[in-house]
Structures are given as C-alpha cells and as structure tokens.
Amino acid sequence: MKHLLSTQDLSKDEAVTVLDTAAQMAATQSREIKKLPTLRGRTVVNLFFEDSTRTRISFETAAKRLSADVINFSAKGSSVSKGESLKDTALTLHAMGADAVVVRHWASGAPHQLAYSGWLGGGDDHVAVLNAGDGTHQHPTQALLDAFTMRRHLVGRVGGAPDDGVGSDLAGVKVAIVGDVLHSRVARSNVHLLRTLGADVELVAPPTLLPVGVETWPCTTSYDLDETLARRQPDAVMMLRVQRERMSGGAGAFFPSPLEYTRRYGLDARRLAMLPSHSIVMHPGPMNRGLEISAEAADSPGSVIVEQVANGVAVRMAALYLLLAGTSAEGSVQ
Numbered sequence: 001m002k003h004l005l006s007t008q009d010l011s012k013d014e015a016v017t018v019l020d021t022a023a024q025m026a027a028t029q030s031r032e033i034k035k036l037p038t039l040r041g042r043t044v045v046n047l048f049f050e051d052s053t054r055t056r057i058s059f060e061t062a063a064k065r066l067s068a069d070v071i072n073f074s075a076k077g078s079s080v081s082k083g084e085s086l087k088d089t090a091l092t093l094h095a096m097g098a099d100a101v102v103v104r105h106w107a108s109g110a111p112h113q114l115a116y117s118g119w120l121g122g123g124d125d126h127v128a129v130l131n132a133g134d135g136t137h138q139h140p141t142q143a144l145l146d147a148f149t150m151r152r153h154l155v156g157r158v159g160g161a162p163d164d165g166v167g168s169d170l171a172g173v174k175v176a177i178v179g180d181v182l183h184s185r186v187a188r189s190n191v192h193l194l195r196t197l198g199a200d201v202e203l204v205a206p207p208t209l210l211p212v213g214v215e216t217w218p219c220t221t222s223y224d225l226d227e228t229l230a231r232r233q234p235d236a237v238m239m240l241r242v243q244r245e246r247m248s249g250g251a252g253a254f255f256p257s258p259l260e261y262t263r264r265y266g267l268d269a270r271r272l273a274m275l276p277s278h279s280i281v282m283h284p285g286p287m288n289r290g291l292e293i294s295a296e297a298a299d300s301p302g303s304v305i306v307e308q309v310a311n312g313v314a315v316r317m318a319a320l321y322l323l324l325a326g327t328s329a330e331g332s333v334q
C-alpha cells in the first residue's frame, strides 16, 4: 500500500496489521522517552484546508514521536487564500522534498487527486498521501483509531485476553453509530472498516440524516434509538456530531428543533442505563454537549472519548511507519 485514502482499500489482514503496529507504538508511549528514531530525516507535511484540532495535532505528534521533520501548512494564511490551486500547492510541496502529505480538504476526493495526479512525483519517488478527512467522504485514520479503541476494550475484555486483543479482528462486536450520518466521513469510514473486521453495525438517524443509497452499505439502519439500544444491546455506541456547518439551509432543514433532536437521538443518562455494563461510549469530537450527547454520557465511566484521542497518536504513528518505513514484520502492508 502506497497511500491511505479510504478504509475501503484495506483488506482484513492489512487493517489488523495497522492495529497491531499501533499496539506496539502505544506500548512505546508509556515510556519516559517517547521518541523513536524510525523516521529520522523524513519530512511529513500536514496540509489542512479545513479546520481541525485533534486530527492535526495528533498527526503532528505522531510524526514527531517518530523523529520526522514536520511542516504544518494550513490554507488560512498561505497562498491558497490568494487563490493558489491544489496542483501548484502540491508541486511546491514536492519541490521541497516532502516524503508524506497528510491532507484534510473540504472536497471529497481531493486526497485521491493528490495521490494519483503525478503532481507529487511517482514510482520510487512517490510521496505517500494520508487522508485526514475529505468532505463527507472518508476519514480512515479516525476509523482505525475507533477500531483500535474497540478492540482494546471489547475483544480483550470479552475474551479475557490480557493482550488488548492484539492479532484479533472485531468479529461479533455490535456497534451502533448514531446521528448525522449524512454529513459524516467518520460514519462512512467506520461502516466499511468495521465490516471488514467482522463487526455488526447499525446506523441510527432520522430519515433526513441518512444518505440516499444507504441500503447498499454493509450495515443495518434504524430511525429509533431506544429500540436499537433495547434490541441490539450494542457493545459500542458511537455518537456523531450534528454538522451544522455542512447543512445548507440550516439545521432546521433536517430536524424540527435541537430539543426534538436531543429527545429522539441524544445519548443521555436514561439511554446509557439501557446498555450492557461493558459497553463503551464513543465520539470522534468535537462534541456538541447537550445536543447529541449529554455531559453525563460524555463523562460517564464507560466513555472512552478522551482515550480515543490518545489512541489516535499511536494509530497515526503506525500509519506513517507502515507507509514510510516500508514493510511491516509480516510484510502485509507496504
């Protein structure tokens, strides 16, 4: 594998290799000295055309922990705001000797265009492209960190394995993904990766926030959160942010009122009590506290939301390592 653009490109073996490599990386992160020399002399560019807190900082931390040089490039304050094209930006980065480009872009497909346009070189000279979120399309490292977090909590615990589930997939794990699926690249990336790893996924959303064609996705759907929680007893509940900035026409075009949304689709203490005691509560952040998730749910003992952020560093270290340092021990991701 030369790039990480979509979870749909990952086979089960490749996905498990990324998760296992992330487990090795995570083990190094509890040491006093967290830095590894692996990517010394390599240059990673963070190219962000859309706002981000967690993902940008996480990629930057991951690259630095592997001793790479990191260049942060955000569209605001760069020549992009003077109208420079993606092509000219890419040619500039290539000329500067970037080895990997981490890209977040508002346009679905922009990372794919960067990877296969030739603007970043080709063949042995190619620059690895990592998709850090493109439009409403894909966010593969988020899905990988979510899978890593689920494996750690659910496979290790359910099977009693002492090793955080290393080597395992997510066979039989039941996941509910709830909320603004329509605008969510996190949901799209997760549905495909979780299915590849053998989990059972149900999407729960109002009909207006489910995309056309969702029936072809490898999951089930429901409009009724209470019913899904009671019937499926999910091991993990992943709440999605209501993405008001992507709602042309305003949130009012998608649901009657915030209060109504919260009443039908918000995770609160009452709904939390419907879950099995081992269930985990997830959210990719940033959260709208009081809208899709209450403070009690976000801060509950079963919430792994802060741990997701920490796991993001290990997963991004693994992705950079596998793409830039060559083959894994097993040689299945290269």
Ligand code: NCD
Binding pocket: 054, 055, 133, 139, 142, 185, 186, 240, 241, 243, 284, 285, 286
């Ligand atoms: C997500 C994103 O940007 O797609 N956030 C993230 O990467 N942590 C989800 C969101 O913005 O709601």
